[in-house]
Amino acid sequence: MKITGSIFILSALWLALFLSPCYAQHLIPSPSDEASSSASGADEVSEPSDVTASSELPAEEEPEAAIPDPLEPANRVFFGFNDKLYFWFLKPVATGYKAIIPEQGRVGVRNFYSNLTTPIRLVNCLFQAKFKGAGNEGFRFLLNSTFGIAGFLDLAKRDFNVEKEDRDFGQTLGVWGMGPAFFINWPILGPSNVRDTLGFAGDLVFDPRTYLLNPIFYVARPVEIINDTSLKIGEYESLKKAALDPYIAVREAYTQYRQNKIETK
Numbered sequence: 001m002k003i004t005g006s007i008f009i010l011s012a013l014w015l016a017l018f019l020s021p022c023y024a025q026h027l028i029p030s031p032s033d034e035a036s037s038s039a040s041g042a043d044e045v046s047e048p049s050d051v052t053a054s055s056e057l058p059a060e061e062e063p064e065a066a067i068p069d070p071l072e073p074a075n076r077v078f079f080g081f082n083d084k085l086y087f088w089f090l091k092p093v094a095t096g097y098k099a100i101i102p103e104q105g106r107v108g109v110r111n112f113y114s115n116l117t118t119p120i121r122l123v124n125c126l127f128q129a130k131f132k133g134a135g136n137e138g139f140r141f142l143l144n145s146t147f148g149i150a151g152f153l154d155l156a157k158r159d160f161n162v163e164k165e166d167r168d169f170g171q172t173l174g175v176w177g178m179g180p181a182f183f184i185n186w187p188i189l190g191p192s193n194v195r196d197t198l199g200f201a202g203d204l205v206f207d208p209r210t211y212l213l214n215p216i217f218y219v220a221r222p223v224e225i226i227n228d229t230s231l232k233i234g235e236y237e238s239l240k241k242a243a244l245d246p247y248i249a250v251r252e253a254y255t256q257y258r259q260n261k262i263e264t265k
Contacts, residue, residue: 115151170199
Protein backbone atom coordinates (compact mmCIF):
# COMPACT_ATOMS: atom_id res chain seq x y z
CA MET A 1 0.00 0.00 0.00
CA LYS A 2 2.86 2.35 0.79
CA ILE A 3 4.41 1.81 -2.64
CA THR A 4 1.02 2.14 -4.35
CA GLY A 5 0.37 5.42 -2.56
CA SER A 6 3.78 6.79 -3.59
CA ILE A 7 3.16 5.85 -7.21
CA PHE A 8 -0.27 7.51 -7.13
CA ILE A 9 1.14 10.76 -5.71
CA LEU A 10 4.00 10.92 -8.23
CA SER A 11 1.66 10.09 -11.11
CA ALA A 12 -0.69 12.91 -10.13
CA LEU A 13 2.17 15.40 -9.98
CA TRP A 14 3.51 14.16 -13.31
CA LEU A 15 0.15 14.60 -15.01
CA ALA A 16 0.05 18.18 -13.77
CA LEU A 17 3.38 18.85 -15.46
CA PHE A 18 2.55 16.83 -18.57
CA LEU A 19 -0.62 18.79 -19.22
CA SER A 20 1.16 22.15 -18.98
CA PRO A 21 2.08 23.88 -22.27
CA CYS A 22 5.70 22.80 -21.94
CA TYR A 23 5.72 19.61 -19.91
CA ALA A 24 9.30 18.43 -20.16
CA GLN A 25 12.78 19.63 -20.92
CA HIS A 26 14.35 16.20 -21.38
CA LEU A 27 13.36 12.64 -21.94
CA ILE A 28 15.70 9.92 -20.83
CA PRO A 29 18.57 9.63 -21.09
CA SER A 30 19.58 12.64 -19.05
CA PRO A 31 21.44 15.54 -20.69
CA SER A 32 24.85 14.75 -22.12
CA ASP A 33 26.75 16.29 -19.21
CA GLU A 34 24.65 14.28 -16.80
CA ALA A 35 25.15 11.12 -18.80
CA SER A 36 28.91 11.67 -18.87
CA SER A 37 28.91 12.30 -15.14
CA SER A 38 26.72 9.23 -14.68
CA ALA A 39 29.15 7.05 -16.57
CA SER A 40 31.98 8.40 -14.45
CA GLY A 41 29.99 7.80 -11.31
CA ALA A 42 29.21 4.28 -12.46
CA ASP A 43 32.91 3.54 -12.94
CA GLU A 44 33.56 4.69 -9.41
CA VAL A 45 30.89 2.32 -8.11
CA SER A 46 32.24 -0.64 -10.02
CA GLU A 47 35.85 -0.21 -8.88
CA PRO A 48 36.55 -1.48 -5.37
CA SER A 49 38.25 1.09 -3.18
CA ASP A 50 40.99 0.55 -0.63
CA VAL A 51 38.49 1.24 2.14
CA THR A 52 35.99 -1.39 1.07
CA ALA A 53 38.79 -3.88 0.53
CA SER A 54 39.94 -3.45 4.10
CA SER A 55 38.88 -6.08 6.60
CA GLU A 56 38.24 -3.31 9.14
CA LEU A 57 34.99 -2.33 7.41
CA PRO A 58 32.01 -4.62 8.12
CA ALA A 59 30.82 -6.41 4.99
CA GLU A 60 27.23 -5.29 5.50
CA GLU A 61 28.13 -1.58 5.73
CA GLU A 62 27.34 0.41 2.57
CA PRO A 63 28.10 4.03 1.68
CA GLU A 64 25.26 6.41 2.42
CA ALA A 65 23.30 7.87 -0.49
CA ALA A 66 24.22 11.41 -1.45
CA ILE A 67 20.54 12.36 -1.28
CA PRO A 68 17.58 10.95 0.67
CA ASP A 69 15.46 8.61 -1.42
CA PRO A 70 12.30 7.81 0.56
CA LEU A 71 10.37 7.08 -2.65
CA GLU A 72 12.92 4.59 -3.98
CA PRO A 73 10.41 1.76 -4.66
CA ALA A 74 8.23 4.05 -6.80
CA ASN A 75 11.27 5.74 -8.31
CA ARG A 76 12.62 2.38 -9.45
CA VAL A 77 9.29 1.59 -11.12
CA PHE A 78 9.43 4.85 -13.06
CA PHE A 79 13.12 4.30 -13.83
CA GLY A 80 12.20 0.99 -15.44
CA PHE A 81 9.40 2.67 -17.37
CA ASN A 82 11.78 5.33 -18.71
CA ASP A 83 14.34 2.67 -19.59
CA LYS A 84 11.81 0.78 -21.70
CA LEU A 85 10.56 4.00 -23.27
CA TYR A 86 14.09 4.82 -24.38
CA PHE A 87 14.99 1.43 -25.84
CA TRP A 88 11.60 0.57 -27.32
CA PHE A 89 10.59 3.94 -28.76
CA LEU A 90 12.89 6.92 -28.42
CA LYS A 91 16.14 5.28 -29.52
CA PRO A 92 14.70 3.58 -32.65
CA VAL A 93 13.01 6.83 -33.75
CA ALA A 94 16.14 8.90 -33.05
CA THR A 95 18.29 6.36 -34.88
CA GLY A 96 16.11 6.63 -37.99
CA TYR A 97 16.14 10.43 -37.72
CA LYS A 98 19.93 10.34 -37.42
CA ALA A 99 20.20 8.26 -40.60
CA ILE A 100 18.21 10.89 -42.54
CA ILE A 101 19.50 14.19 -41.13
CA PRO A 102 23.28 14.83 -41.26
CA GLU A 103 25.03 15.78 -38.04
CA GLN A 104 25.57 19.39 -39.10
CA GLY A 105 21.83 19.81 -39.59
CA ARG A 106 21.02 18.24 -36.24
CA VAL A 107 23.51 20.49 -34.47
CA GLY A 108 21.85 23.45 -36.16
CA VAL A 109 18.44 22.35 -34.85
CA ARG A 110 19.88 22.04 -31.35
CA ASN A 111 21.36 25.53 -31.66
CA PHE A 112 17.97 26.90 -32.73
CA TYR A 113 16.18 25.53 -29.67
CA SER A 114 18.99 26.64 -27.40
CA ASN A 115 18.72 30.16 -28.78
CA LEU A 116 14.94 30.08 -28.33
CA THR A 117 15.29 29.36 -24.61
CA THR A 118 17.75 32.21 -23.98
CA PRO A 119 15.30 34.05 -21.64
CA ILE A 120 15.50 31.19 -19.12
CA ARG A 121 19.27 31.40 -18.89
CA LEU A 122 19.41 35.20 -19.00
CA VAL A 123 16.85 35.69 -16.20
CA ASN A 124 18.49 33.08 -13.99
CA CYS A 125 21.87 34.72 -14.50
CA LEU A 126 20.29 37.89 -13.10
CA PHE A 127 18.69 35.96 -10.22
CA GLN A 128 22.13 34.56 -9.37
CA ALA A 129 23.85 37.96 -9.73
CA LYS A 130 25.85 36.65 -12.71
CA PHE A 131 25.65 39.95 -14.57
CA LYS A 132 28.46 39.17 -16.98
CA GLY A 133 26.71 35.92 -17.85
CA ALA A 134 23.45 37.80 -18.45
CA GLY A 135 25.30 40.16 -20.78
CA ASN A 136 26.81 37.21 -22.63
CA GLU A 137 23.37 35.67 -23.08
CA GLY A 138 21.98 38.95 -24.42
CA PHE A 139 24.89 39.27 -26.85
CA ARG A 140 24.55 35.66 -27.99
CA PHE A 141 20.82 36.06 -28.59
CA LEU A 142 21.14 39.25 -30.66
CA LEU A 143 24.02 37.92 -32.77
CA ASN A 144 22.75 34.39 -33.31
CA SER A 145 19.14 35.47 -33.95
CA THR A 146 20.20 37.82 -36.74
CA PHE A 147 23.44 36.84 -38.44
CA GLY A 148 23.16 33.29 -37.12
CA ILE A 149 19.93 32.67 -39.06
CA ALA A 150 17.48 32.48 -36.14
CA GLY A 151 20.05 30.69 -34.02
CA PHE A 152 20.82 27.76 -36.31
CA LEU A 153 24.43 29.00 -36.38
CA ASP A 154 26.17 29.65 -33.07
CA LEU A 155 28.31 32.53 -34.30
CA ALA A 156 28.84 33.86 -30.77
CA LYS A 157 30.72 30.71 -29.81
CA ARG A 158 32.38 30.13 -33.17
CA ASP A 159 33.63 33.64 -33.86
CA PHE A 160 33.78 35.29 -30.43
CA ASN A 161 34.23 32.32 -28.07
CA VAL A 162 31.22 33.41 -25.99
CA GLU A 163 29.83 30.26 -24.42
CA LYS A 164 26.23 29.63 -23.37
CA GLU A 165 25.49 30.14 -19.66
CA ASP A 166 23.87 26.94 -18.42
CA ARG A 167 21.58 28.44 -15.75
CA ASP A 168 18.10 27.42 -14.62
CA PHE A 169 15.74 28.17 -11.75
CA GLY A 170 16.46 24.92 -9.91
CA GLN A 171 20.07 26.02 -9.82
CA THR A 172 18.97 29.48 -8.67
CA LEU A 173 17.03 28.00 -5.76
CA GLY A 174 20.17 26.10 -4.79
CA VAL A 175 22.26 29.28 -4.93
CA TRP A 176 19.68 30.92 -2.66
CA GLY A 177 20.22 28.15 -0.12
CA MET A 178 17.45 25.64 -0.80
CA GLY A 179 18.48 22.00 -0.51
CA PRO A 180 17.37 19.21 -2.86
CA ALA A 181 15.12 17.63 -0.15
CA PHE A 182 14.84 14.15 -1.70
CA PHE A 183 15.31 12.38 -5.01
CA ILE A 184 12.48 11.92 -7.51
CA ASN A 185 12.65 9.91 -10.73
CA TRP A 186 9.78 11.24 -12.83
CA PRO A 187 8.23 9.20 -15.62
CA ILE A 188 9.17 10.80 -18.94
CA LEU A 189 11.16 13.60 -17.25
CA GLY A 190 13.75 11.36 -15.62
CA PRO A 191 15.95 12.14 -12.57
CA SER A 192 15.15 15.18 -10.44
CA ASN A 193 14.53 16.26 -6.85
CA VAL A 194 12.05 18.49 -5.04
CA ARG A 195 14.10 21.65 -5.64
CA ASP A 196 14.64 20.99 -9.34
CA THR A 197 10.97 20.08 -9.83
CA LEU A 198 9.98 23.47 -8.43
CA GLY A 199 12.70 25.05 -10.54
CA PHE A 200 11.36 23.41 -13.67
CA ALA A 201 7.93 24.89 -12.98
CA GLY A 202 9.51 28.31 -12.47
CA ASP A 203 11.41 28.11 -15.75
CA LEU A 204 8.12 27.59 -17.62
CA VAL A 205 7.31 31.25 -16.97
CA PHE A 206 10.36 32.40 -18.94
CA ASP A 207 10.29 29.69 -21.61
CA PRO A 208 8.92 31.05 -24.92
CA ARG A 209 7.79 27.53 -25.80
CA THR A 210 5.21 27.80 -23.02
CA TYR A 211 3.34 30.43 -25.01
CA LEU A 212 3.44 28.76 -28.42
CA LEU A 213 0.12 27.82 -29.93
CA ASN A 214 -0.64 24.20 -29.11
CA PRO A 215 -0.46 22.86 -32.71
CA ILE A 216 3.02 24.36 -33.11
CA PHE A 217 4.16 23.15 -29.71
CA TYR A 218 3.05 19.56 -30.22
CA VAL A 219 5.09 19.37 -33.41
CA ALA A 220 8.13 21.37 -32.33
CA ARG A 221 8.65 19.73 -28.94
CA PRO A 222 8.90 16.10 -30.16
CA VAL A 223 11.32 17.20 -32.90
CA GLU A 224 13.52 18.84 -30.27
CA ILE A 225 13.52 15.72 -28.09
CA ILE A 226 14.28 13.33 -30.96
CA ASN A 227 16.97 15.65 -32.31
CA ASP A 228 18.72 15.91 -28.94
CA THR A 229 18.58 12.15 -28.44
CA SER A 230 20.08 11.52 -31.88
CA LEU A 231 23.17 13.50 -30.85
CA LYS A 232 23.86 11.40 -27.76
CA ILE A 233 22.87 7.84 -28.64
CA GLY A 234 25.16 5.49 -26.77
CA GLU A 235 25.65 7.51 -23.61
CA TYR A 236 22.84 5.85 -21.68
CA GLU A 237 23.91 2.47 -22.98
CA SER A 238 27.44 3.09 -21.67
CA LEU A 239 26.02 4.04 -18.29
CA LYS A 240 24.02 0.81 -17.99
CA LYS A 241 26.96 -1.30 -19.10
CA ALA A 242 29.35 0.24 -16.57
CA ALA A 243 27.02 0.40 -13.56
CA LEU A 244 26.39 -2.35 -11.06
CA ASP A 245 23.00 -0.72 -10.39
CA PRO A 246 22.02 1.79 -13.12
CA TYR A 247 19.34 3.35 -10.91
CA ILE A 248 21.83 4.20 -8.16
CA ALA A 249 24.39 5.37 -10.72
CA VAL A 250 21.87 7.79 -12.25
CA ARG A 251 20.68 9.02 -8.85
CA GLU A 252 24.15 9.72 -7.46
CA ALA A 253 25.56 11.16 -10.69
CA TYR A 254 22.55 13.45 -11.17
CA THR A 255 22.83 14.70 -7.58
CA GLN A 256 26.54 15.40 -7.92
CA TYR A 257 26.07 17.05 -11.31
CA ARG A 258 23.41 19.43 -10.00
CA GLN A 259 25.45 20.27 -6.90
CA ASN A 260 28.45 21.10 -9.10
CA LYS A 261 26.27 23.43 -11.18
CA ILE A 262 25.18 25.27 -8.05
CA GLU A 263 28.74 25.64 -6.82
CA THR A 264 30.03 26.85 -10.20
CA LYS A 265 30.93 30.52 -9.96
